[in-house]
Amino acid sequence: MEQQQQLQRSTSGSPRSPSSQPYLSVSVTDPVKLGNGVQGYISYRVITKTNLPEYQGHEKIVIRRYSDFDWLRDRLFHNYKGVFIPPLPEKSAVEKFRFSAEFIEMRRQGLDIFVNRIASHQELQHSEDLRTFLQADEETMERLRSQETGIFKKKPADLMQIFKDAQSKVSDIVLGKEKPVEESNLEYEKLKHYIFELENHLAEAQKHAYRLVKRHRELGQSLSDFSKAVKLLGACEGGALGKAFSELGTKSEALSVMLQKEAHQLLMNFEEPLKDYVRAVQSIKATIAERANVFRHQCELAETMKLKEINLDKLMLTRSYKMGEAEHEYNELKAENEEATRRFETIVRLMNEEIARFQEHKTLDMGIAFHEFAKGQVRLANSIADAWRSLLPKLEACSTQ
Structure with a gap:
């Protein structure tokens, strides 16, 4: 998987190298379990290395949890219509799997791939929300997560239902179960x-x-x-x-x-x-x-x-x-x-x-x-x-x- 991540980064235009070339490199490391029971969660060190002028210094280390990555994805989905927002790794609801060493490592790698796909994307890498995610302190991130504006008034379960309903709607269109106003575009149908x-x-x-x-x-x-x-x-x-x-x-x-x-x-x-x-x-x-x-x-x-x-x-x-x-x-x-x-x-x-x-x-x-x-x-x-x-x-x- 590490080999795959390196290849993904090298081919996506986010090299960890020469300071003469613009670069933005992110690593998600050191998962640590905090809290117990339903209140328990895993925190991660997110290390950003960059020479982009809009960032605060060449290296920044912050602590993030899964809900912070989820916040970032929701913000990008809301603000970048037409862009395929990278998916997050799954979130297990079963505690014995959620805190197993294998699951934690699998999620860490998934989160690392997720954020590097964003950092290497020609549109998403300029997102203000990405800069906030990579640089803001933990208190600021907690405050941002708790804010409810627009689409974010919906609970995560409600938001997922919206996506499922929308996908079902598209499925019905594709399968011919419903005939609303739609594009008559052969390439789009393909x-x-x-x-x-x-x-x-x-x-x-x-x-x-x-x-x-x-x-x-x-x-x-x-x-x-x-x-x-x-x-x-x-x-x-x-x-x-x-x-x-x-x-x-x-x-x-x-x-x-x-x-x-x-x-x-x-x-x-x-x-x-x-x-x-x-x-x-x-x-x-x-x-x-x-x-x-x-x-x-x-x-x-x-x-x-x-x-x-x-x-x-x-x-x-x-x-x-x-x-x-x-x-x-x-x-x-x-x-x-x-x-x-x-x-x-x-x-x-x-x-x-x-x-x-x-x-x-x-x-x-x-x-x-x-x-x-x-x-x-x-x-x-x-x-x-x-x-x-x-x-x-x-x-x-x-x-x-």
């Missing part, structure tokens, strides 16, 4: 179809990756249990057979440890990247829903303008005293429609740029993930074969006596 198909295929691959991890762990545990039983059997037998059984138990124990390590590597370098891309596609679907909403609003304004224009023409013909008020309303509506049109065109432009960037990064990340998976399976298969092969002469000698 994009929606691609995203929904991609989500299904990634989710299916991730499900089977999870099963592979589980299988490795179960086989490792079985070998561990087998090792104990064979060692006890060897102790009872004695002689050459007992020694052979003892070595069989030792090899089985070593292979058990190897399988457990490989299961962890498979989780971190294969299953988790797949799961991360499932979440990324869900973020894209939320952006698609925003685009559909803006388009519908623009169409509604255009229809209302037509009605206002017809009414204004009638009032001009009759020289009605209401003509001034009607003209004022029409001009206000025209300005609002022009703004809605600009907003929609911006979203379309950004989405076109974003999908090209997304596909480029996906190709790289998926290539790394599947390459690591294949290398791990080859390494494991060779190690297992070598371990059993080394035992064959001794076991064969016992079987021919």
Whole structure:
């Protein structure tokens, strides 16, 4: 995973190097558990290194918790319509998993990838909210999190429901269950179809990756249990057979440890990247829903303008005293429609740029993930074969006596 993170950073334009070139590099490190029970949470050190003039110094270290990262993502989603906001790693509600060493490390890596994707994004890296997140003291962040303005009056669960409803709405449009006002754009239809198909295929691959991890762990545990039983059997037998059984138990124990390590590597370098891309596609679907909403609003304004224009023409013909008020309303509506049109065109432009960037990064990340998976399976298969092969002469000698 660390190799994957380095590659992501190096290819995204945020080098940790030469001060002569603009750079913004972020590390999420040192997770620490604070509090107990439902009040417990994990804090992280967020280290920022940069030479950008808008930042306070070349290095800054702050303490952040998951809800701070969540705040940043909500702010970016609200302020950057049309941009695919990177997803956050999942938040486990089960305490025994939430505070396990494996889950904590998995989340730390996920948060590190999340914030570096933002820091390397040509639009998001200039966000004032990002600068606040990377530089503000803990009291300021706590105050910002507690502020409720606009969309942030909604509780997180309510906000997620809004996204789910919006995604469901887009799903209905794509599947033809509903026929509201929508874009008649072939490229946009292809994009929606691609995203929904991609989500299904990634989710299916991730499900089977999870099963592979589980299988490795179960086989490792079985070998561990087998090792104990064979060692006890060897102790009872004695002689050459007992020694052979003892070595069989030792090899089985070593292979058990190897399988457990490989299961962890498979989780971190294969299953988790797949799961991360499932979440990324869900973020894209939320952006698609925003685009559909803006388009519908623009169409509604255009229809209302037509009605206002017809009414204004009638009032001009009759020289009605209401003509001034009607003209004022029409001009206000025209300005609002022009703004809605600009907003929609911006979203379309950004989405076109974003999908090209997304596909480029996906190709790289998926290539790394599947390459690591294949290398791990080859390494494991060779190690297992070598371990059993080394035992064959001794076991064969016992079987021919």
